[in-house]
Amino acid sequence: MPDAIVLLKNDHKEVERLFKQYEKLGDSAYVTKRKIVDQIIEKLAKHAAIEEQHFYPAVREAADDIEDAVLEGLEEHHIVKWTLSELEDLPAEHERFHAKVTVLIESVRHHVEEEEQDMFPEVRSAMGRKALAELGDVLEQAKAAAPIHPYPELPDTPPANLALAPVAAVAAPAVAAVDKGRRGLKRALGLDKSG
Ligand SMILES: [Fe+2]
């Protein structure tokens, strides 16, 4: 079983592989672009969720001096999740699609570099082997249950994100079938007053 940092780095690698696939596509490969971007959305939604639910809170608890990096990470997630939620609804043929994916890729690469170069090494020395191994198990389990949509408008810190996680995970597939995801879920959760 990988420890928490190895697990998160593996996620980063999988997403980077999808970015490279996307970057190789021709301008009019709309069907393949859509498929790859849908995979990117799902992987990043789950990855962001498990970091926000379990990894970032554990880091904050383990070391005060990593607090600022976590807070910056949350803001970067927030922007990325908005972009992901826009891409869910944007046709690949739209003139804004490719530019939006390009900016998404730039933002995620920047965020991943900060996590891997700055945050993770500090976390490894602050938390130690045993705690990181246990946290790896927690992340693995949370990943299986994490929502496949980004939900940028929902809370991203405990306890509220933990309380909403099962609702988001269970409601998402059912709601997506009739209403393509996030607006439907917002309504299901009573957060969307516009109806
Ligand atoms: Fe990450």
Ligand SMILES: [Fe+2]
């Ligand atoms: Fe992150």
